[in-house]
Amino acid sequence: MRKLLFLICLIFLSSSIFGQLENARRITRTLCSKEFYGRGYVNQGDSLAARFIGDEFQKIGLEKLKNNSYYQSFSNPVNTFPNAxxxxxxxxxxxxxxxxxxxxxxxxxxxxxxxxxxxxxxxxxxxxxxxxxxxxxxxxxxxxxxxxxxxxxxxxxxxxxxxxxxxxxxxxxxxxxxxxxxxxxxxxxxxxxxxxxxxxxxxxxxxxxxxxxxKSKYLISHLSTNVIGMVPAIPNKKRKEKDTKTIFITAHYDHLGMMGKDVYFPGANDNASGVAMLLELANYYKKNPINYNIVFVAFAGEEVGLLGSSYFVQYPWLPLEKIHFLVNLDIMGSGEEGITVVNATLHQEEFQKLKSLNEKGNWVDLIKPRGEAANSDHYWFSQRKVPAFFIYTMGPNKNYHDIYDTYDNLTFAKFENLFKLLSSFIADL
Ligand SMILES: [Zn+2]
Structure with missing residues (x-):
């Protein structure tokens, strides 16, 4: 009987992990398909991606923080190549x-x-x-x-x-x-x-x-959109609403768009894979809420110069001082050579926590500390004193900002392990 129970548990566990990776694959594959035009500025590829992510938020059941909407829009100039x-x-x-x-x-x-x-x-x-x-x-x-x-x-x-x-x-x-x-x-x-x-x-x-x-086309005022949703903390009568801390999980969804009519940049690792991880975490916390609010933000305009996050910190949907910690995710599709943590030297206590959790779980082979860097959306939050890590995977897949960053070239080598590491880290913050 015990053996049977064990077997059932094992089947259940492996099928749920299998299901998780399947869903992450579906999201990544969809976001870097041709229908999204490289999630850039030709044919409104970025807006299509924003809508897709908003629909996923809806399916998961994330709450809307403001204006009864997941969408925060802003405009920016951008040079594009929509023509032959x-x-x-x-x-x-x-x-x-x-x-x-x-x-x-x-x-x-x-x-x-x-x-x-x-x-x-x-x-x-x-x-x-x-x-x-x-x-x-x-x-x-x-x-x-x-x-x-x-x-x-x-x-x-x-x-x-x-x-x-x-x-x-x-x-x-x-x-x-x-x-x-x-x-x-x-x-x-x-x-x-x-x-x-x-x-x-x-x-x-x-x-x-x-x-x-x-023939280039300069768009003076392109409309870009951040996608924002939340899993509220477990209700607790003893804790006042205003005292509830908030964790941010962020990932940019935009990529480089198109170069001419036929060539698009799929951006599978960068950063369809990060959005997939964000959505997996959203899914998980919706079912398993914790004592923190968790806000999920898929940023636009990262590749043009961290524009979505810059706009958000200027017009935040909740006071920035309420953010207890922010985890920004990019390039989640590799991991054979471990992960890098930007701001590790700035937040040593949290970095040690991440490392010791990993030692217990043995999830990734290396966690490499890195200092401050203005290389993704965590940057503007760091500038405003919001504690933040930027985490990205390392591996043999060097296809970056080129036409070869495709779904087929992704290994997802440590995706599930990284999910376990991130979810245990976030719960422990
Ligand atoms: Zn990126």
Whole structure:
């Protein structure tokens, strides 16, 4: 009989964990499907994702904190690429995302190029740079663009070229940069006057013909939406409502959107997986409330510069001093090499708590402490003295901000273990 009970328990436990991972997979797969357009600014992909998350909140039964709504909207400028995009070099139509990437602040360019290829020496010659940046010179030479080869450049010189020379040139000419670096897309909101394109070095030969069809669209006032819901604390007659502490669990749901009509950035690890974890925790705490209110926030606009969280701390739906602790989640789909905790050095007591819980449960192989960093939505809360951790997983999947951050490339290696670690940590805060 005992054996049978044990077996039933085991089946129940494994089926519920299995169900949990299945649900997290469904959420991740949905959010990074083509129907959400990379959760960015083309075809309202981010708004579709916000609505999907709001519907999940509703299904779970989360409470609404304000205005009888889960949604907090704000507007922001953003540069987008909703139109067909082509880059042809010597009759070879290059593959966007694979052979080339436009800069997030890339402007429009619909032209067969007349260009000059700058030598490495010329790139560093400030007089020559000034000349090319001068529109008078550009007209005199009758050129519309320059090609720059940054392969082999490193350290400070590469930094200077990237941060000063290239943006300066892109305000006067079309710029094509030859590189062998991994492509890394992001979101821009200060578009250049001309196009700026990064091309894999082996796709170009000297004097090749170049033609482009790139049309960027600058949205002055794009509507973005944070999604906010709550599981209230267990009612307790002895504790006054105003004394009830609140824990925040947050994850950004936006990603990089599209680059041209056909290419989208799925953002599976970053951060469909974090939203999946947030929803799993919401599900769990709805069924197992604790002595804290738990507020769940799926932030918009993180990739444009932590905009959703910035807006929230300016217009919080509850006083920020009520937040006992905040846990921000990103990149939850790996974990083979452990997790990193940003702000670990700032909140050592909580960090030790997390570590000792992990030692007991043996859930992840490594918990790496990191200091303060302005690299996700926890940042604005930290700035306002709200205690916060930002937790992300580490692993062999290095697909980040590129077209390969897909659902199929996710392992979910430590997802369930991390769920156990996070839920026990939150209950213990
Ligand atoms: Zn992210």
């Amino acid at each position: 995009m082509t880059l042809v070099i010597n009759q070879d139509t290059l593959i966007p995302g694979v052979d080339y990437l436009v800069d997030p602040n890339c402007g429009s360019s619909n032209v067969t190029w007349k260009y000059i290829q700058l030598t490495k020496e010329e790139i560093f010659d400030s007089e020559i740079q000034k000349r090319y940046i001068s529109s008078v010179y550009k007209d005199a030479l009758n050129i519309s663009g320059v090609v720059i080869d940054i392969r082999g450049l490193k350290g400070d010189s590469l930094k200077r070229i990237r941060l000063e020379v290239i943006p300066g040139l892109s305000q006067q000419l079309d710029v094509l940069v030859l590189t062998d670096e991994k492509f890394n897309f992001s979101v821009g909101n200060e578009p250049f006057a001309y196009s700026l394109i990064y091309v894999k070095g082996n796709k170009f030969v000297s004097n090749a013909s170049i033609s482009t069809q790139i």
